[in-house]
Amino acid sequence: MEILGVFKTLDSAAAAIDKLIAAGVTEERITSLSSVPYPAGVLIKKKRLPRFYLWTLVFGGGGAVLGFSLAAGTAWLYPLQTGDKPIISIFPVGLITYELMMLFAIIGTLVGMFWAMRLPKFNRQAYADEIGDGAIGVLVTAEDGPKAEEVRESLRDSGAGRICNGEEGA
Amino acid sequence: MTTRANRYDAVRMNREMLSSMSPPTWRWYLLAAVLGAVVAFGLYAFTVQVTTGMGVTGINRPVMWGIYIISFVFWVGLSHSGTMVSAILRLSKASWRRPILRGAEAMTVFSISVAGLFPLIHLGRNWIFYYLLPYPNQRGLWPNFRSPLLFDMVAINTYIIGSTIFLYIGLLPDLAVVRDCSSGWKKKIYAILAMGWRGSAEQWQVFSRGSTLLACLIIPVAVSVHSIVAWDFAVTLVPGWHSTIFAPYFVIGAITSGVAAVITLMIVIRKLFKLEEFLQPVHFDNMAKLLLAVCLLWSYFYFSEVFTTWYAHKPIEWEIFSFMSSRYGIMLLIMMLGNTIVPIIGLCFRQVRRSLPALLVITLLVNLAMFIERFLIVVPSLSHKNIPFIWGSYTPSWVELAIMVASFALFFLLYTLFAKFFPILAITDVREQEEVLLGSQQNGRTRLETLVKEE
Numbered sequence: 001m002e003i004l005g006v007f008k009t010l011d012s013a014a015a016a017i018d019k020l021i022a023a024g025v026t027e028e029r030i031t032s033l034s035s036v037p038y039p040a041g042v043l044i045k046k047k048r049l050p051r052f053y054l055w056t057l058v059f060g061g062g063g064a065v066l067g068f069s070l071a072a073g074t075a076w077l078y079p080l081q082t083g084d085k086p087i088i089s090i091f092p093v094g095l096i097t098y099e100l101m102m103l104f105a106i107i108g109t110l111v112g113m114f115w116a117m118r119l120p121k122f123n124r125q126a127y128a129d130e131i132g133d134g135a136i137g138v139l140v141t142a143e144d145g146p147k148a149e150e151v152r153e154s155l156r157d158s159g160a161g162r163i164c165n166g167e168e169g170a
Numbered sequence: 171m172t173t174r175a176n177r178y179d180a181v182r183m184n185r186e187m188l189s190s191m192s193p194p195t196w197r198w199y200l201l202a203a204v205l206g207a208v209v210a211f212g213l214y215a216f217t218v219q220v221t222t223g224m225g226v227t228g229i230n231r232p233v234m235w236g237i238y239i240i241s242f243v244f245w246v247g248l249s250h251s252g253t254m255v256s257a258i259l260r261l262s263k264a265s266w267r268r269p270i271l272r273g274a275e276a277m278t279v280f281s282i283s284v285a286g287l288f289p290l291i292h293l294g295r296n297w298i299f300y301y302l303l304p305y306p307n308q309r310g311l312w313p314n315f316r317s318p319l320l321f322d323m324v325a326i327n328t329y330i331i332g333s334t335i336f337l338y339i340g341l342l343p344d345l346a347v348v349r350d351c352s353s354g355w356k357k358k359i360y361a362i363l364a365m366g367w368r369g370s371a372e373q374w375q376v377f378s379r380g381s382t383l384l385a386c387l388i389i390p391v392a393v394s395v396h397s398i399v400a401w402d403f404a405v406t407l408v409p410g411w412h413s414t415i416f417a418p419y420f421v422i423g424a425i426t427s428g429v430a431a432v433i434t435l436m437i438v439i440r441k442l443f444k445l446e447e448f449l450q451p452v453h454f455d456n457m458a459k460l461l462l463a464v465c466l467l468w469s470y471f472y473f474s475e476v477f478t479t480w481y482a483h484k485p486i487e488w489e490i491f492s493f494m495s496s497r498y499g500i501m502l503l504i505m506m507l508g509n510t511i512v513p514i515i516g517l518c519f520r521q522v523r524r525s526l527p528a529l530l531v532i533t534l535l536v537n538l539a540m541f542i543e544r545f546l547i548v549v550p551s552l553s554h555k556n557i558p559f560i561w562g563s564y565t566p567s568w569v570e571l572a573i574m575v576a577s578f579a580l581f582f583l584l585y586t587l588f589a590k591f592f593p594i595l596a597i598t599d600v601r602e603q604e605e606v607l608l609g610s611q612q613n614g615r616t617r618l619e620t621l622v623k624e625e
Contacts, residue, residue, distance in 0.1 A: 035180070035347055036602045037374035044371040052376060053383060070304055071315040078312040085316070091405075092315045095398065096324055102391045103328040109387065110335050113380035114365070117373045121366030131369065132350025134180025134601075139370065 004126040005138045005155030006162040013136035016158030033137030052112035059108020060101050067100030187595045190443040205583040212576020215569045224294050226569045233552040233564035237574050238292035240544045245285030246399050251428020252278025253333045254392040257385035266456050268599040269448045274432045275337040280584040284577050286326045318402045325398045332391050336384050342367050343598040396424045409486040410551035419471040426464045430536035433457050437530050451524040458523035465513040494550035501542045508539025
């Protein structure tokens with residue numbers, strides 16, 4: 001389950017994370033929620049990200065194939081003889097291939113980012129509206145039971161203004 | 171250990187930056203109604219064109235491209251700097267970009283959308299526009315990809331979709347802030363738009379890398395779009411158009427008009443929404459320096475083209491230049507003043523770069539001159555082509571002028587609506603600078619040196 005502690009200041013949130021780590025909670029189980037990005041290490045160390053840019057490459061490659069097929073493949077299927085011009089012309093085929101490759105690469109990046117950020121998520125999740133106004137959330141994943149109670153206690157001791165479970169958030 | 175809570179007031183900054191989204195006043199409704207009426211009149215003019223035929227326009231042999239194509243090139247150009255400047259400044263980590271980028275990115279989306287209407291209006295039989303789309307049909311027709319019209323359609327659609335994605339990704343954390351600050355049905359709508367964003371460390375990490383990747387992808391698309399528009403002209407054998415430097419010349423012209431438009435909009439937004447605290451003289455100063463640089467580049471390209479024509483004195487090319495300078499002498503003069511003389515001399519002075527009234531005049535003049543430049547590219551070359559017995563000229567009709575004016579109204583209407591329903595300043599970017607990057611000393615669990623300076 002997810003347990004969220006909401007802190008008014010950055011320093012109190014950082015102290016809470018230190019205390020949780022000292023109490024034996026691994027950093028992989030802790031994350032921060034904030035309305036501005038903080039550099040790695042200010043709250044949480046840099047984490048290994050899923051390789052979302054692979055979506056960019058795959059979609060970009062698919063777009064290039066689609067663009068080439070549209071411009072060259074269909075010109076070959078529906079030949080339109082114009083003077084002595086070639087049926088498959090390099091200039092337009094290159095342009096259409098390039099544009100569709102870039103279009104699909106951009107769409108792939110969007111899809112990849114959403115996949116890596118685990119969005120969209122419309123069901124209730126641990127969150128507090130104060131975070132939008134500058135408060136810092138410390139979110140801990142812990143098994144329900146005594147361990148979760150320990151985490152709650154630690155967050156409370158560190159000065160969390162509010163503590164809520166995953167289902168109680170926005 | 172310093173606590174940063176006293177150094178800033180996130181609540182106050184949020185409220186001030188979201189002030190543009192406050193409930194509309196009667197003045198806002200009046201503005202929207204006037205703009206809507208102008209758009210409606212443009213629609214009426216378009217209906218006249220559809221029901222009567224293209225004869226109601228001033229387009230005729232030999233000038234078959236008129237205000238519609240001129241407006242198309244102008245709006246594509248205007249769309250350039252938004253996303254492109256935002257992407258370049260993001261990649262170069264120019265911290266002063268932060269208050270500017272949202273307005274610039276929105277400008278791109280709306281101006282490229284307006285631009286996309288003009289090829290459709292220019293088509294003639296607009297109701298069969300879908301012949302442009304490649305789909306199997308019983309007529310056995312297939313779009314001819316060798317036609318520049320198809321290049322344009324593909325390139326513009328790529329840029330519209332790409333710019334919209336770029337704008338939306340940048341908006342995502344701000345939509346979450348708006349969601350957190352609103353209530354009732356508004357909260358529900360912004361919650362859907364924010365997609366469940368909650369600003370976890372992992373989400374910010376992906377956001378940062380993904381935004382950089384998108385910026386890298388969108389810059390070559392922006393360059394290609396205006397290059398393709400330039401090749402609409404350059405790949406023909408029309409004298410005055412058939413030039414190897416047309417693509418870079420168009421790209422620089424586009425960035426010039428786009429940067430000028432961003433400055434104009436920033437001045438208006440600053441005044442209307444009382445954002446003096448966030449849009450400071452330093453931002454205008456830096457944008458004006460950028461405008462000065464691109465005006466110098468534009469002038470270099472323009473005079474390179476004119477000097478080679480003048481020195482070579484190829485009869486047909488010189489005929490077009492002579493015709494342009496005699497028939498459209500005043501317009502040529504305004505173009506020179508607006509694109510070269512006034513901005514290059516004026517923007518050298520710090521006082522001018524930091525004077526908003528002076529900047530407003532200069533940037534409006536730059537875009538007026540840019541529109542004229544598009545006119546002078548299209549009309550004189552088509553009027554006096556290679557065969558003298560079909561030389562002619564062009565005067566736009568009221569229908570064309572009404573549609574052109576309506577396009578400006580449509581752009582401003584879309585922009586006004588956007589500013590009312592979405593944050594016009596990049597809230598999290600501005601707050602990041604104020605709260606995180608301007609800080610030093612002990613910061614959370616680590617010690618950071620100051621990453622940026624205020625100016």
